[in-house]
Amino acid sequence: MTKELFIQGNEACARGAIEAGCRFFGGYPITPSTEIAEYLSIALPKVSGSFIQMEDEISAIGSVIGASWSGVKSMTATSGPGFSLMQENVGFAMMSETPLVIVDVQRGSPSTGQPTMAGQGDVMQVRWGSHGDYEPIAISPSSVQEFFDFTVRGFNLSEKYRVPVVILADEVIGHMRERILLPDKIETFKRVQPNEDPKDFLPFKNVENGTNPMPAFGDGYNIHVTGLTHNELGYPTTINPKVHSNLVKRLVNKILKNREDIVSCDFKYCDDADVVLIGYGAPVRSIMETVKIGRSNGLKIGYLKINTTWPFPEDEIAKLAKNVDDLMVVEMNLGQMVHELERVARGDANVHLFSEIGGTLPKPKDILNRILDLI
Amino acid sequence: MGTGVDMTKEIKIGGFGGQGVILSGVIIGKAAALFDKKYSVQTQSYGPEARGGASKTEILISDEEITYPKVQSPDILVIMSHEALLKYHTNLKEEGTLIVDPDLVHVGVISDFINKNKIDVYEAQVTKLATEKIGLKIVANIVMVGVITKITKLISVNAAKKAIVNSVPKGTEDKNISAFELGYDIF
Structure with missing residues (x-):
């Protein structure tokens, strides 16, 4: 139940x-x-x-x-x-x-x-x-x-x-x-733990997919945890360029190479849209209402709801920018995600910012008025 | 451009911190969403003070899923402090409903607005009734929930009572239900 x-x-x-x-x-x-x-x-x-x-x-x-x-x-x-x-x-x-x-x-x-x-x-x-x-x-x-x-x-x-x-x-x-x-059933991920002999275990191995099994303190593995650049054993190795580059690239790539598994966003009414509103968090609610009102008045507007703000849905937005004239990000700051959007749209679509600061949620009628100025 | 794409009803309740304004909003929202099986959203705004600052809650009730969660122009405005009356009355809908506690609020100062916009005004002495009939000033908010339920019919009596029992501290259910009934019987 x-x-x-x-x-x-x-x-x-x-x-x-x-x-x-x-x-x-x-x-x-x-x-x-x-x-x-x-x-x-x-x-x-x-x-x-x-x-x-x-x-x-x-x-x-x-x-x-x-x-x-x-x-x-x-x-x-x-x-x-x-x-x-x-x-x-x-x-x-x-x-x-x-x-x-x-x-x-x-x-x-x-x-x-x-x-x-x-x-x-x-x-x-x-x-x-x-x-x-x-x-x-x-x-x-x-x-x-x-x-x-x-x-x-x-x-x-x-x-x-x-x-x-x-x-x-x-x-x-x-x-x-x-x-x-x-829900009664919730899928949870159980942390992957090592099963090899502690003598052979490399806790920070330069593995292909990027993520190593993680032992806990007290499990019997030797683990040294440091913020210094470390080798595969976990010990500081700070002047070897190769060790540093391998480590940091692995940390970055374990996310970037798995974008498809991580990135999530929802497109609504974008197929025939002249203007697509883009948002994340609470302003998405303003956007949904704006699109509802706009569509009921014959305006061709759609929206993209970004669930994973990072990693940024680059491929999805680059594709969208090729099919739409105007993209408008709605955010409660003076413009932060809009810079990512400009970078990713690469001139394929006009990028606009609807910005609201002061603490209150952007109002659908204000967003609608900005759209009417564009069309 | 028309904005009336659905039949969402908007309620705003304003007062000062400590009156239980936010709890009254939670009860109404919960009654609608869980017990009347409608859609509802409740939000609130308050200052950093624990008591005495301005306090406000907003509830939207609809038969359809609610997108924008804030009140844009309330159908029903409930006021429990004079400051809140002055601050919030101006965007009350034409022919909207205004419910006030007349011992805390003097509606005379906005009589022009009331007449011009054909506002229905109800004066319910919820704080006085809570103090005199229940012996507890702090249940004035629940008396007000009774008034709102009767006048607006946006939530059912049954749902309101279930939501009250579900929301108030254990052991205070009976007093709160009495407070609700007291408010329900004013009009």
């Missing part, structure tokens, strides 16, 4: 985490993500999991990395200011290939900005927030149901590819309540 609930996005996320097998949360409360920590502080002990409130976000992400290496699916939840503090350890988790999930419920920014209002200022922080070359995975929910489903998927991708995954939500989706259906 599926179970029906009328709950907040943040609660749906926390419930999704438990269903995905998360058994550790380390965090520092911050609006508008706090309900995730609140729910898990009660729910985790009931399933023999652990919850810890740390002194700040720097130690919070540190605790999550440690917990993950002890063999437990682990997560934290935060908002922009906390995510900024986590960036150093995000890079460490990328380099050390530590699976974990970071939920970022975005609010008005920069700095502490607007705690109780929505924003999407962290899109590029997810992409480039930590230093160096890396390929993040980020998934953006547009409904309470998706906040549940995408959290489960986030854990699965994180464990499969041994990377931090960001669930890039926003205040609207975090605090909104809708009906959701909890």
